[in-house]
Amino acid sequence: MDNRYVQQFKKGSLEMILLCLIGRRETYGYEIITNLNEKGSVLGYAREGTVYPILYRLQEGELITCRMAPAAANGGLKKYYSLTEKGREVLNELISFWSGYVDCVNGFIADYQKEGALK
Amino acid sequence: MREEYISQVKKELSLSKRTKNEIIRDLNEIFSSAVENGETEEQVIRRLGTPKEFADSTAEQFGKDNRLNKLKKATVISAISAIIGIISFVIYILAVSGRKQSEGVIGQANSATDIVVEGGFDPIYVFMTVGIVCVLLGIIFANKAFKLRKK
Numbered sequence: 001m002d003n004r005y006v007q008q009f010k011k012g013s014l015e016m017i018l019l020c021l022i023g024r025r026e027t028y029g030y031e032i033i034t035n036l037n038e039k040g041s042v043l044g045y046a047r048e049g050t051v052y053p054i055l056y057r058l059q060e061g062e063l064i065t066c067r068m069a070p071a072a073a074n075g076g077l078k079k080y081y082s083l084t085e086k087g088r089e090v091l092n093e094l095i096s097f098w099s100g101y102v103d104c105v106n107g108f109i110a111d112y113q114k115e116g117a118l119k
Numbered sequence: 120m121r122e123e124y125i126s127q128v129k130k131e132l133s134l135s136k137r138t139k140n141e142i143i144r145d146l147n148e149i150f151s152s153a154v155e156n157g158e159t160e161e162q163v164i165r166r167l168g169t170p171k172e173f174a175d176s177t178a179e180q181f182g183k184d185n186r187l188n189k190l191k192k193a194t195v196i197s198a199i200s201a202i203i204g205i206i207s208f209v210i211y212i213l214a215v216s217g218r219k220q221s222e223g224v225i226g227q228a229n230s231a232t233d234i235v236v237e238g239g240f241d242p243i244y245v246f247m248t249v250g251i252v253c254v255l256l257g258i259i260f261a262n263k264a265f266k267l268r269k270k
Contacts, residue, residue: 029145030152033166048149049168049176056142057180076151079144 010043015054016098017043019083019091022064028071028078029055055081063087120160121150124170131174133188134181142177190267197260204253211246218243 021027021035029048032055036046058064064081071078083091125146132139146167153163167173178185 028152029149030156045166047166047168048163049166049173052145052149052173053176053180056177060181076148076155078148078152 014043014050015058016091016094018051018054018058019063019087019094022081023083023088023091026080026082028080030078032081058087063090120164124160124164124167127170128174131171131185132178133185133192134178134183138181186267190264193260193264193267197257197264200253200257200260204250204257207246207250207253211243211250214243214246 017036017040018032021032027035029052032051033046033048036043036051040046055064059066062084064087065084066079066081068077069080070076125143128146129139129143132142134142149167150160150163154160168176175185178188
């Protein structure tokens with residue numbers, strides 16, 4: 001299940017997932033990766049090589065912002081990401097779009113399973 | 120390993136200095152966090168992809184085409200080198216032929232040889248050397264630009 005059709009889906013939704021993760025509470029890179037890997041097994045293994053470029057884009061679009069702070073566990077400085085007001089608005093829009101989108105796709109799937117799959 | 124990876128990314132990225140520094144800082148954090156959590160640098164690199172992949176997909180997010188930027192840079196450098204090279208050669212040739220007349224070098228004597236024998240270090244060789252170096256640079260960068268364009 002790792003062909004390029006699946007890849008396309010994952011690519012499109014990763015931005016929204018990242019906004020959700022960062023919207024819960026301030027979080028830093030490694031925590032994001034760990035969270036993705038714990039919860040999103042369907043997504044496949046989360047890679048910094050995919051996540052960071054998206055973080056840069058979200059930052060460029062002013063959907064997220066960051067600040068440097070020492071990590072709770074140890075002294076090292078980490079970059080903590082949080083949602084901006086604009087980010088929260090966009091995320092809410094995306095969420096409502098997503099529900100409509102899922103319903104729509106499910107409708108097509110249901111029709112297919114009722115009629116097409118019998119052949 | 121980590122240093123090498125980061126310096127490779129730095130080389131591949133064509134973004135503003137400030138953005139570049141930010142990305143390098145993030146890469147350092149990526150490595151440190153993973154190592155703190157008991158991972159090896161190899162594991163991190165596997166997740167990052169090759170330096171080129173990471174640099175290209177990062178630059179893309181800033182609305183920059185890494186390859187196009189590099190192509191532009193190579194083209195500009197090759198053009199400037201070629202111009203400087205040609206100017207240096209012209210100065211060199213003018214200087215040599217000017218000297219030939221003023222010093223009254225006779226007939227078919229090879230002027231370049233004459234000067235070396237007579238004078239030791241001669242500033243006009245600076246122009247010749249600069250000319251050669253610039254033309255070579257011009258060729259190298261033109262070749263690089265050509266390869267980038269072909270891809």
